Amino acid sequence: MPTPHAWTTTPITADLVRGALDLETTEHGVRPHRLPAWARAQCPDPQLAMAEAQPSGVRIAFRTAATAVELEAVPTRVVYTGGPPRPQGVYELVVDGRRVDGAAAPGGTTVAVSMATGAREARPGPAGTLRFAGLPDRVKDVEIWLPHNETTELVALRTDAPVEPLPDRGRRVWLHHGSSISHGSNAAAPTGIWPAVAAARGGVELVNLGLGGSALLDPFTARTMRGTPADLISLKIGINLVNLDLMRLRAFTPAVHGFLDTIREGHPSAPLLVVSPLYCPIHEDTPGPGAFDLDALRAGRLGFRATGDPAERAAGKLTLTVIREELARIVAQRQAADPHLSYLDGLDLYGPDDHAELPLPDALHPDAAAHRRIGERFAERVFASGGAFAPARG
Structure with missing residues (x-):
């Protein structure tokens, strides 16, 4: 396992994120959006705001020789008061096109929605860290697929080797x-x-x-x-x-x-x-x-x-x-x-x-x-x- 000083922290910028049309800067980091800001401004509907901010299909994509990857994030989960429990979002690790791991992020904010009135109450929580270790010791293409059913703010990407944006693979x-x-x-x-x-x-x-x-x-x-x-x-x-x-x-x-x-x-x-x-x-x-x-x-x-x-x-x-x-x-x-x-x-x-x-x-x-x-x-x-x-x- 690398010592703490061996970790490399890479800013999460647009060249590392695929499937999002906007990255909003927040107090914690960046929040992916699937609609651009100008489109979001044209419709104040809370359902749309929740849906487009849930990063379905969005992934962090990079090339690296790292054998361990950490992602620090602040998830926001919606729970329905008076309704059955809803599953937590999963962050999935894909290496060279093959899924190798997946986990829910600890911590985060919970938004309680009343099924009777629609009223919402936010309960803030801390950032959590996901750690994926034991990756192959070679250069590889890595994707972290973000949860499709909860919002996330991406705080930090840490690896035990440098990363670079995933090159264009010529795919449509x-x-x-x-x-x-x-x-x-x-x-x-x-x-x-x-x-x-x-x-x-x-x-x-x-x-x-x-x-x-x-x-x-x-x-x-x-x-x-x-x-x-x-x-x-x-x-x-x-x-x-x-x-x-x-x-x-x-x-x-x-x-x-x-x-x-x-x-x-x-x-x-x-x-x-x-x-x-x-x-x-x-x-x-x-x-x-x-x-x-x-x-x-x-x-x-x-x-x-x-x-x-x-x-x-x-x-x-x-x-x-x-x-x-x-x-x-x-x-x-x-x-x-x-x-x-x-x-x-x-x-x-x-x-x-x-x-x-x-x-x-x-x-x-x-x-x-x-x-x-x-x-x-x-x-x-x-x-x-x-x-x-x-x-x-x-």
């Missing part, structure tokens, strides 16, 4: 936007969220704009994607619009067109894939809004239910079935002028048969095994030969 950059499922809800660890699984199999660099509860066709998200360098772009639309009961079909169609138009302003010929919702029985034919399942909460489980009336589809209320039909129509309409635009039915990633085998534990989000299946299916259908993101097409 995949920019993805979606809901809490893309964010990673119910996944066990950050490399286990379905976009990370798909990215690893596809050999691409992931920038994940999966924003829990916030895939709402917001113009600032489209403008963020327009200005973010990317070789491949995907957009998974639907479930949040239904469970928030945010808009009717009349508003949905032009909003999708506008979102795609904005992305195309910055990426006129990049492969662009529109993905419709995965199978979710509560919202297949029943509109939102969604609500907590009180029976599940009384049983100590988190669950959701749909509260709309299926008859309201006639008035333009959205369901997952309606959205799939309309997205397929919109893409087909645009393809004559946009040959690099493609459509993927979400039921091909997770459909009724998958639900029978791997049901949604809270009626809304897939579990860890289903995340892996969705990611593997996406890679098979999209990154493989003949897929929308196959190298020959890209």
Whole structure:
């Protein structure tokens, strides 16, 4: 083990962080964000603020001969008063593309959210240190994947040998936007969220704009994607619009067109894939809004239910079935002028048969095994030969 004076402390700067679009300087260090400051300023919604600051898909990446790595961080965890406990975030160590370790950070701040009123109470705590030792004694590529389900402030990176930013490995950059499922809800660890699984199999660099509860066709998200360098772009639309009961079909169609138009302003010929919702029985034919399942909460489980009336589809209320039909129509309409635009039915990633085998534990989000299946299916259908993101097409 190296003596204390042998440790090298490396500032955590943008050239060491991948998958974040902004690094905010805080009193402790830096906080990664997945939306830039100007976009965050356009929407004061607490749900969005929490989601975009949870660094799903974000990793510290460097090359080093170090055999021991320490990361000091201040995590911020959200707990729900009156609800079941939520899992702690995991920091995962990946060496030369292979996961070798993972741990939760000690200490940190806890934000208690009342499920009855939505009121929040922050309980500050100290920084904690994660230590990964026994790494191979050679030059290697190291990534520390940050937790997908809690905010973190990065205080210090310490190693027993110097580090340098990970060189460009010539991989294509995949920019993805979606809901809490893309964010990673119910996944066990950050490399286990379905976009990370798909990215690893596809050999691409992931920038994940999966924003829990916030895939709402917001113009600032489209403008963020327009200005973010990317070789491949995907957009998974639907479930949040239904469970928030945010808009009717009349508003949905032009909003999708506008979102795609904005992305195309910055990426006129990049492969662009529109993905419709995965199978979710509560919202297949029943509109939102969604609500907590009180029976599940009384049983100590988190669950959701749909509260709309299926008859309201006639008035333009959205369901997952309606959205799939309309997205397929919109893409087909645009393809004559946009040959690099493609459509993927979400039921091909997770459909009724998958639900029978791997049901949604809270009626809304897939579990860890289903995340892996969705990611593997996406890679098979999209990154493989003949897929929308196959190298020959890209």
